[in-house]
Amino acid sequence: MNNSRLNWKIGGEAGYGILTVGEIFSKAFVKGGYHVVAHPEYPSLIRGGHNTFQLRIDAQRVRAPILPVDVLVALNAETIVMDLNDVVPGGVLLYDAKSFNVAPQRGDIALCDVPLTKLVTDLHLPKVAANVAAMGASVALIGYELRLLNAAIQDVFGDKGEKIVEQNVIAAKAGHDYVTRSYPEPYKGGLRPLKGPNRMTLTGNDAICMGAFKAGMKFIAIYPMTPTHNVMTYIAAHAREYGVAMVQPEDEIAGINMAIGASFAGARSMVATSGGGFSLMVEGLGLAGATENPLVVVDGQRPGPSTGLATRTAQGDLRFCLHASQGDFFRVVIAPGDPKECFFETFRAFNLADALQTPVLILTDKHLGTSFFTSEPFETDGLNVDRGLLLTEGAVPADYSRYEATSSGVSARTVPGVEGGMFNSNSDEHDERGYFSEDAPVVAKLVDKRCRKFFTAATLLDGIKYHGNDSSGTVLVGWGSTKGAILDAMDYLRANDDVELGFLQVLFMSPFPSQLVKEHLEGRQVILIENNRGAQLGSLIKEHAQIRPDHTILRYDGRAFNADELYQKIKEVL
Amino acid sequence: MNNSRLNWKIGGEAGYGILTVGEIFSKAFVKGGYHVVAHPEYPSLIRGGHNTFQLRIDAQRVRAPILPVDVLVALNAETIVMDLNDVVPGGVLLYDAKSFNVAPQRGDIALCDVPLTKLVTDLHLPKVAANVAAMGASVALIGYELRLLNAAIQDVFGDKGEKIVEQNVIAAKAGHDYVTRSYPEPYKGGLRPLKGPNRMTLTGNDAICMGAFKAGMKFIAIYPMTPTHNVMTYIAAHAREYGVAMVQPEDEIAGINMAIGASFAGARSMVATSGGGFSLMVEGLGLAGATENPLVVVDGQRPGPSTGLATRTAQGDLRFCLHASQGDFFRVVIAPGDPKECFFETFRAFNLADALQTPVLILTDKHLGTSFFTSEPFETDGLNVDRGLLLTEGAVPADYSRYEATSSGVSARTVPGVEGGMFNSNSDEHDERGYFSEDAPVVAKLVDKRCRKFFTAATLLDGIKYHGNDSSGTVLVGWGSTKGAILDAMDYLRANDDVELGFLQVLFMSPFPSQLVKEHLEGRQVILIENNRGAQLGSLIKEHAQIRPDHTILRYDGRAFNADELYQKIKEVL
Amino acid sequence: MGDIHRYDVPGTWPTWCLGCGNFGIWNAMKNAYANMDLSPHKTAIVCGIGCSGNLSYWINTYVLHSLHGRSIPVAQGVKLANSDLTVIVHAGDGDTYGEGLGHLLHAARRNVDITVFVHDNQIYGLTTGQPSPTTFKGTKWKVAPEGVFASPVTPLPLALIAGATFVGRGFSGENKHLIALMEKAIRHKGFSLVDIGQPCVTFNYVNTWKWWNDHVYKLDETKYDRFDYELALKKAQEAGDKIPIGVLYEAEAPTFDDAYRSLNAEALAYAPINDIDVKKLMARHL
């Protein structure tokens, strides 16, 4: 009998390419028709810290990590110390016993000793190639096919030239052949390639970048900050191809203000940062709101307060994003839950920013932004760019008023260069033409105009997604990156306990879908699941839908929920 | 029969000392035993704009402005154009008919034409002295006593030398004598000095400064921003006397970070700003929260979003202050409602900052911060400085851990200079000693530690004040500077309609007094009153007490509520 | 030479104090625009918050009235998105040398083709008279009764060190000179900083009209070599009794916006975005 799933983890010192190894290994299984969820964990240190990459492989769709692991690959002693307990009884530790002097203290697992370093140095390959040898060894141990690993190596190292690819292929083979010889029995009968559709392996941040390119983003300012540093790398790699200006500003304040300038000048524009950088953007956010310049802002959350845990995950910025900056004005806040939503919602974010002429925030986090998931290619055919009320040359009416107090709250915009469309995009309170005004009725009128966008937005959007059983007595509620763990936990409940729950995913935090949330939650047992301490979505539900969750499952130690852990926690309160 | 109240307003061009005139005139009546409420209105322009100063004088305690006015003093034509409709039928316009060519279009009021400019220029006084002549004229018109005006002139101009005082006294006399001769009948029989206690005339910001001095604030960083510019002036005037370092930093970011440094070093420290400047302080706020350094932050609200209306009033920053900065951490947010509360709550803010080792925000606004009110001198005898768990030299235990996870969430602090107390005041997540840590259980423990301060704080505070009828079926609810208008409106209801309402004033927005709010509001008709568009306190009540206000009275045109207007609005919904 | 009234905003007049140095800057600016026949709709002004920034209300063009201290980043964004525009900043000394000093120097080192006019009244005008970064050391003010403790920022040498390719100083009272200077600054391709002496008659009792008139002198264009960096750095440091006005420095250098412009044939703002293909991106993830 073949196996149809496997949980694999590799650990080693920082700086030894664990992330690249993980990416290659993920691709090798996606190429073989599997779904994967893969996430790196590493401290905010360049070297010396303990880095791991964990990969869940399954023939069925899976969306979140789980524990325990079947196979642990230890590239250093620390991995044995820290991660050995994560191995399932009957699982395997793959390690190079001679390389480090910590003896694995588990009698209930198999030991697969492979002289990784020797294998590669004997072949005159650099020592770091031991990582790749470990992948080859893993492939053999799992009974998978080496050619798929080689194909993944080609994909990831192709840009670096044939020589590099070749060396890595040799290293992989060395590991593979050693295990085939020494441990001929594959773990649990082996994992064979499946006939599956072609799927992508990508992170949430990759998908955001693709969505932005598709939407015609032309300007992006990013000051480096984990976990959006990979947005920078991705955009940079494709900036020329897509004709996009990416600027690394001197600070986040400059970044958002540049983006507002670019938007005012007519380019779709964006910034991406994390909480600390977003803190610095708060004044600019208000500027965009007051002047009604479209803008897309990505906040990749990580644990706060303050610098906190730079390379870990959290959902602690929700309320902050909803209320950042002085005075009342409307903003859109979207929380995608997987790469597909990252792509489509980012695309939509640009349309909404133009349609509503106000900032649109996309809330992600380290887990969603930097973990790898599988996804079918995105269907882009129906996606239409809509720039909203944007007047072009010749279309400007004679009595043009930029800030006309329309019933939708949105008024027609011009951009510099358009004849007859001149106006003052004014951060001071102003009249309908943009000229400053302190007249009480005018002030109230313009405040109302801008706030009416809330209702206009609400008509454009549903704001929620409902998954699973429509009529279950208990409903789970969550947002953003916990979506994967929640859906997987529901799969466990269905499979193991024959319990079919419902899950209300809140996608839009502003405009908050109060009515829909109320309808879905009222009269049911509500279990709130969040990756923060403040139960921030819970507070929104209390505020807008007058409903108190019956149970709250929170995790706030910098880690994402494991699907199996969440499953257990849900069972405890059911 | 004497009159016991009067509503007086003066209008003129900016830059002609309307504010000083208003201050003098207010003092003249406080010296005569009256209560006053006086507020300036002016646009965000240095000159050329229309400035007014409105003064409500009453033998009874009054707390908010009202309309209409009894006496309007027009120093320029614009005042006649803009403010004449504010005069009550039977009221008086005092003006210099020859100075400007706008004819007052009201048949139902008395005209008191005084050649103000001629009077002062004939006496070889500078033209601006016409303002003071107008005050003298007003005193005569009202039938008040010139000596009290002279005493007020002495108070305000005393610092500038005897000559200035004398000139102003002469100008006042000229106006006074002219009116006594030409219009011998005082308006409504005249307003005579009363025998009342000695009261102070002061703004909310003055009271905040006094509270800070009393609390031993030693460091304050302020970047100029209306409406806290007068905090700067006040502190500067007394910095030497109280041994306080006031720094004008290069920007608000530097300001809050300097204050955090000063606090870390052991000085009680503070920053004051408005919404735009506070936006820039958001990252620093999180730093104080994460490192647990005490800090007092004053946000003087003005209408947003963005630059908005620099010199007008609003209560639009409540939610922003509650949620500013990434991640979950506890802060205190206090909203005083009158100068007395400004004083005592600022004093308490410093004690709370030390007791809880976290930022304490004081929310005021332009109306409370810059209008003049009367108040009995503050009773300071019972006020004790409490620096909380601050370890001094010799008291540091051998195994000292700065961030010990105590049950209160507060742990003992040392400051540089104290032997054996060294620690890392760390914005990175850390263990109990302050050393960085990414260990999951340690992270959760420290997050919990900091968040426990919420409960500790809640036990220290009531968080609300209840005014008026305990058992009325209808209860008003509000916060901050609307307190005055609400209490005055209740007086009107009592006097005119024999209706005795209750008023729940929410003083602490964090920790929010959920239980008390619930107890006071449940089962009653709730009327929410706020000076913003978003009904932000309303949203807190919905979130924390699950109660939806039955009626909402909001004003968001940059002006404070008039007591009479609010009275009418309450009657409409009763 | 174009019509100066093209730049009028009908029915408005500046609210500055009578005698304020901003009037001279406003007048010079409209004249410089007219001389260059700039199309109002192809010009964008970005201004900060202050008496200075209020100028944007009385000039008929595209304007972004931004934030205190942030006009230079905004202006860079405008220029990068549409390099066909003439982009000009009007901001105060508090704005540019206090809150925004970092932005100024970073824009200079990028050599973005924008022109920054600083209304340098050596005071915070709109907030009623606090010392600014260019206020002289030792002078006393209501909020600094002990006198200002810090040395003033010297913007021109800082900008030169940072890499600005056009550096000049003007004076509101030398209007004709200022018009010509503004024209040159706008025409210069690259980052231009012009610091303009602007008496604040209401709050600055030190740097009055008389003070300025007593201190400024014009650089002799026929003798002064504005392409000499060493000389410029020296001249820019001249303070004390005599303060030079005119173009202190000019150099040719590649601009940041041109580097980006090379990515696209047309300005970014005009690039078609209706049907962008991301299938090739997706293919890389298969």
Next chain:
Amino acid sequence: MGDIHRYDVPGTWPTWCLGCGNFGIWNAMKNAYANMDLSPHKTAIVCGIGCSGNLSYWINTYVLHSLHGRSIPVAQGVKLANSDLTVIVHAGDGDTYGEGLGHLLHAARRNVDITVFVHDNQIYGLTTGQPSPTTFKGTKWKVAPEGVFASPVTPLPLALIAGATFVGRGFSGENKHLIALMEKAIRHKGFSLVDIGQPCVTFNYVNTWKWWNDHVYKLDETKYDRFDYELALKKAQEAGDKIPIGVLYEAEAPTFDDAYRSLNAEALAYAPINDIDVKKLMARHL
């Protein structure tokens, strides 16, 4: 000379990459402290966020591990509140010359008596290798595949123009020289900036150990007049082939903190606050 182990944090060892220039700075710093016999508890280090800032974990003293770019304001606050302390900043080039450039120059013009050590690796280390403000123009990086478009910030001349009273440059690889330089900088009364060449062996492929060794030369203390401002400004601008290390400039000037200290006999942090009388303030409002 004190004991260098006073400054150890038991049971810890830096997590920097093997061969990182930060080790040399860390070592020099502990030696300088020991030479001066600084009391750990009377010293406060404020650091930014970056590989550089992590140094604060491995030195036993009072530390405020602050924000990226904000260590200089924090340090000024510490010094103003307690001028009895020795206050030292350790921060990166991104930190000090990017996010925090304005703060650096404003602190310099105030001449606050703090010492700023910049670990200048010409790269953003902790965020894995983006160009920093001191990265050379034209060099290519993963996030700048077309090459860096802007000229680098030149911190030393900027600091000199701004009014810093002590300006120096060191190199992690010249450890003895660096120890002496650090001592001088700390002893100097007034604002000191020391830019320290610090190879980042993991990300900066341009400014390697070899590059630094090939480029630096020591100023000859016996000949170079460090009190000559003109000369210092020239030396500070030297880039290209030869980069001077040592004290470039030193001057005596009143400090900002002394001006404030004059308000109080004792440091603000020690002023008694138990029974402050505000009745006299209230009386003014009667």
